[in-house]
Amino acid sequence: MTSISIPKTKIERQGGVVILSVKEYQKLIKQAAPMYYLHGNEAKKLDSLVAGGLREHDRGRTKVIKSLSDLG
Numbered sequence: 065m066t067s068i069s070i071p072k073t074k075i076e077r078q079g080g081v082v083i084l085s086v087k088e089y090q091k092l093i094k095q096a097a098p099m100y101y102l103h104g105n106e107a108k109k110l111d112s113l114v115a116g117g118l119r120e121h122d123r124g125r126t127k128v129i130k131s132l133s134d135l136g
Contacts, residue, residue: 075081084092102110120126129135 070081117126
């Protein structure tokens with residue numbers, strides 16, 4: 065059996081350690097949300113949309129909802 069040493073300070077700095085089998089790791093990766101990267105005009109449009117939403121929030125023009133049915 066092979067042993068692995070991990071310094072306690074590194075574990076504390078990193079917030080812990082998780083040990084998984086490769087099979088379990090691959091299963092988690094498949095369940096993860098996909099990541100998309102936007103470029104050019106699509107990225108600019110999204111940046112503008114987010115900036116506008118943040119401005120509305122700063123001005124108090126947004127509301128807190130508990131479910132989508134609260135929108136109606």
